[in-house]
């Protein structure tokens with residue numbers, strides 16, 4: 001089908017895109033803005049940008065010469081500023097042209113960083129709560145220009161008319177919205193006041209709020225200040241202690257927890273100031289927290305993750321920066337070189353705080369590590385400096401209980417480390433009775449970190465604990481005992497051959513432990529693979545598994561000659577009972593290792609228990 005050309009557009013002529021404003025607003029409200037409440041942030045931000053432009057025009061004016069006045073009485077919301085204002089031509093160019101912003105114009109390119117807005121779409125957010133935007137403005141750049149009135153409607157139409165100067169005697173702009181009934185939630189006076197405080201409490205220009213009651217009926221105004229005090233880090237305090245208490249109290253007010261400590265942030269190069277609050281409790285590793293980011297005082301994002309690296313999940317920050325660039329939604333930051341540099345510099349500040357605590361405040365360091373040792377471990381793995389500073393202080397699970405590596409290395413010049421929690425559980429009691437110092441390397445980062453201990457404590461050596469190391473530390477029994485037990489050991493080996501398990505007799509403490517099953521997870525996997533390969537012999541799968549087969553290390557059941565039960569067991573001359581007792585000892589040692597049991601092992605435990613019970617009952621009857 002060919003569309004007929006209208007007379008205004010001869011065939012082949014260039015045409016102009018039409019914009020369906022309703023569709024565009026719908027898109028913004030569902031995909032760009034998190035909530036209709038952002039309309040107030042956008043209006044306040046435009047007012048603040050207009051003040052910035054006015055100050056550039058009149059540099060000698062004092063900082064509080066120009067301000068912003070908010071008004072909400074339940075039926076209208078008004079934002080009035082003493083900013084640079086607009087002429088009729090400006091209105092056509094900027095207000096009525098979506099995507100065009102005066103803050104991006106060529107001639108002010110060098111000043112662009114002074115403004116928060118730049119995309120030319122922020123005003124559209126007003127359509128989230130109202131069908132019409134009413135603007136009354138008077139230009140400070142062209143003081144003799146008349147006042148101008150613009151009415152923009154959600155259907156895409158607008159009207160402009162000029163008014164006598166008396167309609168707005170002083171330069172500046174007033175934006176008035178009459179919120180729809182369905183937007184009442186965002187336009188009630190108390191709500192507008194709360195939103196204004198939320199977004200604007202750190203703004204540097206005077207911002208006031210009026211609820212239209214003339215100060216008689218309502219809690220605000222006229223002229224109640226939204227930002228009565230400068231940011232807490234910009235105030236002066238009588239003592240450093242008073243300062244840090246005030247910053248901690250602010251952190252608590254903003255985040256709802258009492259910080260373990262408050263770290264001041266100050267990066268003059270990007271005009272950034274703020275605080276990082278150290279969380280008093282551990283958070284799951286890798287959970288990133290949103291930080292509150294203000295740009296030129298205006299709260300843009302409460303969920304900005306980008307300003308700190310991933311490892312810094314033990315703090316939440318509030319910062320106010322001059323030259324970070326928000327994205328169009330304002331809810332995150334534009335990833336550019338400045339943001340990368342800010343992230344690095346803030347990370348450096350956090351490291352410096354850790355270093356200071358390590359060097360001069362052991363109590364703070366201990367409380368910090370108690371809550372955040374996991375975060376610090378993840379950091380130390382990649383950060384040599386943190387590793388050097390903090391590795392000796394980090395807690396580990398060892399055969400001497402939970403202690404720091406430094407404490408542990410004082411009594412164990414050779415530190416052995418297991419590769420899994422399960423191996424540690426198997427050997428801990430026996431290794432410590434044998435005088436070996438073992439650290440549980442099974443938790444994330446731990447084995448890697450323990451192996452790096454000699455970098456900072458060269459006198460200490462670290463080795464992986466394998467079954468052979470442990471067995472070598474268990475005392476062999478004398479020849480005579482070994483010979484006397486030989487028959488029993490042979491029967492036990494035969495009974496346990498199905499589990500690829502060897503049996504040996506040693507003496508070790510504690511004497512109450514009858515047997516120790518020395519095995520490693522890798523060895524077990526290797527044996528499972530070999531077994532599968534044997535079962536599938538000849539098939540394609542069997543060939544593949546067979547090709548992968550290595551010399552599978554065997555498990556070892558080490559019987560304890562010091563244990564009374566074992567002493568009796570090795571003298572059993574009844575073959576069936578000897579087998580059953582060996583199986584029972586194996587089953588008990590496997591259960592003690594707390595690793596998951598294979599079905600064959602569970603049924604072995606079951607069977608040996610019943611056999612032993614039957615044997616005991618037979619004997620009694």
Ligand SMILES: Nc1ncnc2c1ncn2[C@@H]1O[C@H](COP(=O)(O)OP(=O)(O)OP(=O)(O)O)[C@@H](O)[C@H]1O
Pocket residue numbers: 042046047050081083084085086094095100101102103116117118119120121122123124173328
């Ligand atoms: N209070 C105001 N005073 C003077 N000019 C204003 C005011 N509000 C809006 N404008 C003009 O209207 C233009 C469009 O505003 P809008 O909020 O849509 O976009 P922006 O602020 O430029 O960019 P962004 O989409 O990033 O907010 C602005 O660039 C500015 O020229």
